[in-house]
Amino acid sequence: MSRRSANEKVLPVASLKEYFRDSVDSAMSNQSVELREETSHYVVNLLTLFSRSEEFYEVTPHGLGLKPLAMMLGDALEAPSDADSNRTLRRLGDVSLFCAGFFSEALARKPVDVDYYVGMGGLAYGSLSDRVRGAVNGRALGSVFAELARNFQVLVDVLNEVSESARxxxxxxxxxxxxxxxxxxxxxxxxxxxxxxxxxxxxxxxxxxx
Structure with a gap:
């Protein structure tokens, strides 16, 4: 592994959220993407959260890993309560967005490609939008999930730009x-x-x- 140059700066953890905010705003501007502030804030918080591996991955019998998306959807459909179902749908949408946005090249070597993640993520957020609107404070969250569902591919493009290094x-x-x-x-x-x-x-x- 090559050593970092003397002029290369290491991003402090304390500024990670600010870094993602600036990066997302810049990518949205470059691509002429407009989202409600609440929706872009959700995306920035998601990136900050999933930058910690213990939040992105789950504990499985084989160690830390990710459940297949179809299994997540099945868990949501068979959940014992609405709250459990909503929580699983939200994770399905979040994981799909993060994977499609940051690991699109790696997905080329998988049985399913980025379009599968786009479809599953959009479905999860769309279903979640309909389900939460009747809950307390659900209207605001419902609008966020609806915008995420409508603009899923656009947001994947935004995250592709955030993740792409100059090469x-x-x-x-x-x-x-x-x-x-x-x-x-x-x-x-x-x-x-x-x-x-x-x-x-x-x-x-x-x-x-x-």
Missing amino acids: THSDKDILRLYEIWLKTGSQRCATLLRKMGVEPSQGAATPFQH
Whole structure:
């Protein structure tokens, strides 16, 4: 592992929430995304929370890990109470958003890709929005979950930008961007492809024309 340069700063833990706030605001501005303040605040809090592995992962018989999304949905449907069901749906939405936003490249090596996470996360937040509106203080939370559901793919693009470090894109990176664009219609991927001189086309089998 290379040593950090003398000029490279380590982000203090105390400023992590501020860092995510600035990063999310910057990415939203770059992508012309507008969200209610409560919704962007929810996303920033989620990133801050999940930066701690003990909050992101669960204790399983095999150690720390993540339940499959379908199992989370099943747990929500079979939960003994509305509160348990809502809590599980919320975790399903949160985990789906975080994984699709920060681990989209890793998902390419999994049986299910980023579009599956987008679909499951949007479903979870949409269901949760309908369920909490009748509860005390549920209207405000319901509006947040509804906006998260409506803008799930947009928020994945925002988090992709937050997580992406500056680097030169290889042909493999371009193919992955193209694959994500084909599966999700991501506007961010389309914009990045055009900047690289690649015009997205649904009719093409590959972004490279010979």
